[in-house]
Amino acid sequence: MATNGSGTSHGIARTSRARTEEQRHQELEKIRKYRELEDQVRSQAAQKEFGPELFQLTSKLLRLNPEYYTVWNIRRRSLISGLLSRRSDGSSPLTESPISSQTATTQASSAVSSSSSSDATPPSHESQTTGKSGTIAEDSRNVDGEHEHASNKQQDSDATKAAAEKQDLDVLKSELAFTIPLLLESPKCYWIWSYRLWVLEQAIQRLQVPVARRIWQEELGLATKMLTKDRRNFHAWGYRRHVVATLESASLGGESMVEAEFDYTTHKINQDLSNFSAWHNRSKLIPRLLDERGADDMAREALLNQELGLVREGLNVGPDDQSLWYYHQWLMLNLVDHVGKPTIVPHFTLENRVTYFMREIREIKDLLEDYKDVQLIYESLVDYTLSLCQLEERQPNADEKGELVRWLDKLRKLDPMRSGRWTDLERDIGLKKLRQKQTQ
Amino acid sequence: MATSFENLPEELQLATSAHVKYIQSLDTRKDEYDYWLTEHLRLNGLYWGLTALHLLGHPEALPRAETIDFVLSCQHPNGGFGAAPGHDAHMLSTVSAVQILAMINAFDELETRGTGKAKVGKFIADLQNRQTGTFAGDEWGEEDTRFLYGAFNALSLLGLLHLVDVDKAVDHIVACANFDGGYGVSPGAESHSGQILTCVAALTIAGRQDLIDTDRLGRWLSERQVASGGLNGRPEKKEDVCYSWWVLGSLEMIGKAHWIDRDKLVAFILRSQDPENGGISDRPGDMVDVWHTCFGLAGLSLLEYPGLQPVDPVYCMPKTTVQRVLGQSWKKTPLSSSAGSI
Numbered sequence: 003m004a005t006n007g008s009g010t011s012h013g014i015a016r017t018s019r020a021r022t023e024e025q026r027h028q029e030l031e032k033i034r035k036y037r038e039l040e041d042q043v044r045s046q047a048a049q050k051e052f053g054p055e056l057f058q059l060t061s062k063l064l065r066l067n068p069e070y071y072t073v074w075n076i077r078r079r080s081l082i083s084g085l086l087s088r089r090s091d092g093s094s095p096l097t098e099s100p101i102s103s104q105t106a107t108t109q110a111s112s113a114v115s116s117s118s119s120s121d122a123t124p125p126s127h128e129s130q131t132t133g134k135s136g137t138i139a140e141d142s143r144n145v146d147g148e149h150e151h152a153s154n155k156q157q158d159s160d161a162t163k164a165a166a167e168k169q170d171l172d173v174l175k176s177e178l179a180f181t182i183p184l185l186l187e188s189p190k191c192y193w194i195w196s197y198r199l200w201v202l203e204q205a206i207q208r209l210q211v212p213v214a215r216r217i218w219q220e221e222l223g224l225a226t227k228m229l230t231k232d233r234r235n236f237h238a239w240g241y242r243r244h245v246v247a248t249l250e251s252a253s254l255g256g257e258s259m260v261e262a263e264f265d266y267t268t269h270k271i272n273q274d275l276s277n278f279s280a281w282h283n284r285s286k287l288i289p290r291l292l293d294e295r296g297a298d299d300m301a302r303e304a305l306l307n308q309e310l311g312l313v314r315e316g317l318n319v320g321p322d323d324q325s326l327w328y329y330h331q332w333l334m335l336n337l338v339d340h341v342g343k344p345t346i347v348p349h350f351t352l353e354n355r356v357t358y359f360m361r362e363i364r365e366i367k368d369l370l371e372d373y374k375d376v377q378l379i380y381e382s383l384v385d386y387t388l389s390l391c392q393l394e395e396r397q398p399n400a401d402e403k404g405e406l407v408r409w410l411d412k413l414r415k416l417d418p419m420r421s422g423r424w425t426d427l428e429r430d431i432g433l434k435k436l437r438q439k440q441t442q
Numbered sequence: 443m444a445t446s447f448e449n450l451p452e453e454l455q456l457a458t459s460a461h462v463k464y465i466q467s468l469d470t471r472k473d474e475y476d477y478w479l480t481e482h483l484r485l486n487g488l489y490w491g492l493t494a495l496h497l498l499g500h501p502e503a504l505p506r507a508e509t510i511d512f513v514l515s516c517q518h519p520n521g522g523f524g525a526a527p528g529h530d531a532h533m534l535s536t537v538s539a540v541q542i543l544a545m546i547n548a549f550d551e552l553e554t555r556g557t558g559k560a561k562v563g564k565f566i567a568d569l570q571n572r573q574t575g576t577f578a579g580d581e582w583g584e585e586d587t588r589f590l591y592g593a594f595n596a597l598s599l600l601g602l603l604h605l606v607d608v609d610k611a612v613d614h615i616v617a618c619a620n621f622d623g624g625y626g627v628s629p630g631a632e633s634h635s636g637q638i639l640t641c642v643a644a645l646t647i648a649g650r651q652d653l654i655d656t657d658r659l660g661r662w663l664s665e666r667q668v669a670s671g672g673l674n675g676r677p678e679k680k681e682d683v684c685y686s687w688w689v690l691g692s693l694e695m696i697g698k699a700h701w702i703d704r705d706k707l708v709a710f711i712l713r714s715q716d717p718e719n720g721g722i723s724d725r726p727g728d729m730v731d732v733w734h735t736c737f738g739l740a741g742l743s744l745l746e747y748p749g750l751q752p753v754d755p756v757y758c759m760p761k762t763t764v765q766r767v768l769g770q771s772w773k774k775t776p777l778s779s780s781a782g783s784i
């Protein structure tokens with residue numbers, strides 16, 4: 003059903019709310035089942051029975067309602083208090099500092115000799131088959147005591163440690179698998195994305211670096227997949243940046259991925275010039291890319307030219323595409339507003355900068371030959387002419403003033419919705435007087 | 443300009459009484475599955491509905507005593523509020539609780555029957571990341587400029603903004619700024635109208651509007667208006683009624699609300715209402731919900747649609763509420779109101 007009066011909905015057609023008695027009956031039955039499940043989850047959680055049964059119930063409930071953030075929290079608590087073999091206690095980064103897994107396991111087993119640390123919480127490792135419900139973790143049991151009477155403690159300790167990590171790996175992988183279908187169905191649900199990141203953080207805290215790294219690497223594949231399904235999903239873009247930053251970080255023994263990510267934006271842009279999210283990411287990567295390449299002045303200028311060329315190609319066929327113009331603005335801002343900011347061409351002299359502005363203005367004017375009524379062209383001409391004046395610390399000269407008046411007139415005609423803006427602009431650049439003179 | 447709306451054809455008149463009835467009906471839909479699926483939004487929904495009613499001039503349409511009872515029933519001993527009884531405490535529902543109590547003038551009840559303001563303040567303040575200045579939504583650590591704004595909104599209403607490191611938070615917002623003048627969820631993220639409102643409003647609460655590139659931001663925001671008159675949230679995306687709030691509220695705060703076509707936006711919002719059954723949807727012809735009803739009406743209020751109570755663009759509550767709680771509410775700067783004089 004499409005009604006969503008109590009929450010938020012997007013893009014669902016307005017339909018009649020009338021239901022037949024039969025439909026109403028079915029809906030009431032659905033509600034009864036849902037609330038029964040919800041009651042079970044909440045009462046077990048209230049009694050702190052964070053065992054496998056509760057865990058399994060959260061799977062059921064979250065499949066029905068992935069927005070239920072409290073249930074995601076209950077699931078986290080279930081994992082921490084049992085299914086994940088070693089307590090990290092670092093699960094709540096705000097209230098506790100992450101404790102290394104070594105220390106954490108020792109806490110749990112102070113009675114045992116120092117090198118043998120995890121006897122008190124031996125993991126289950128006979129449960130790696132996937133259950134009916136589709137996840138491994140649901141079938142895991144914390145089989146306390148099964149290993150207690152092992153004859154060789156030292157040997158057992160090593161084995162246990164390895165087994166513990168194996169179980170953590172399985173549980174975490176299973177959690178990642180659990181969230182995939184939910185994400186595909188609700189790609190804009192904040193809670194799923196943040197739960198998934200929490201699981202990934204657990205991997206860093208609990209697993210050996212190469213193992214955790216492999217898991218995070220696979221996440222990049224998910225980000226790519228999600229961005230193939232929806233090229234602008236800002237959750238997925240943010241997720242991608244986070245995954246990349248983590249893969250690059252020391253905690254995963256990483257190194258820079260700036261070249262690969264830059265290539266990824268090229269790929270996304272080639273598929274679709276209007277993908278501003280990709281252009282945005284590109285603008286964030288370029289200053290780093292140049293630094294890490296150790297680019298000299300020539301290489302920097304070459305990249306600026308390459309980027310300007312790329313946008314121009316797009317503008318030649320689609321001059322009404324806002325995404326292209328925003329990126330063009332970013333490139334040009336590198337020439338004006340560069341002090342104290344990462345910039346493409348820090349070495350440029352004022353003369354260089356002016357030359358580039360004049361060239362771009364000329365190129366944009368050329369666009370007018372083919373496209374006489376595209377508002378964004380006039381907007382850019384006004385913008386860049388004023389930037390040029392700002393750069394040279396002067397007022398517009400007579401020719402420029404004449405052009406500005408003409409372009410603003412055109413903007414008022416083509417874009418009356420923003421006439422307040424054109425009026426303010428006219429006032430700010432002192433064209434009002436000039437216009438009066440002209441009309442006299 | 444207010445007179446021009448009276449000339450609108452009948453189907454573009456605001457269906458006030460239908461909207462009031464619609465909001466009143468929201469808590470009676472317990473025989474609908476969706477009512478239960480959206481329990482995690484109950485306190486937010488109450489805030490959206492109550493704000494809409496206040497703007498419509500019918501603040502009494504939800505019973506005050508029951509509202510207070512429900513809000514307090516969501517509170518946890520640590521001062522935070524969950525979305526409904528039995529739901530974990532979270533920044534988003536805590537902010538809604540504070541806003542609701544502010545609107546119905548019930549902070550006293552928080553002292554006498556709840557945990558008291560101080561604990562609420564501490565719950566929020568503890569969610570600040572003292573290294574970066576930003577805020578998490580709850581103990582599990584998801585961070586977002588939405589939570590930072592929520593914290594500033596609620597703490598300032600409670601008179602407890604001093605509990606957090608305002609300067610650090612301001613630094614964080616600055617780190618979220620992009621070349622287009624907008625702001626994202628976190629440093630490096632693409633500009634997004636929802637996030638822009640949260641950042642601009644937080645800077646306004648902190649008294650640091652000087653850090654905003656108002657010309658560039660105003661430009662970008664004004665370019666969110668598309669041919670239908672509606673506003674989108676990012677370049678090359680579809681228009682949506684809720685951006686009438688996120689975009690227009692931001693424009694209002696930086697004194698550039700006159701950079702878009704008011705009449706066209708009014709018409710777009712009114713075309714999206716369900717005149718018979720009440721409520722407003724994201725676009726004409728779609729299913730209504732309380733979120734779009736609230737933000738559609740808040741947009742209309744900013745557009746000075748006749749008969750609506752004036753809304754405060756920083757807090758998204760009636761100006762009279764903000765005035766009562768803070769002793770002052772947001773005012774247009776002389777600069778912005780002079781725009782029509784040329």
Ligand SMILES: [Zn+2]
Pocket residue numbers: 012682683684685724734
């Ligand atoms: Zn919306």
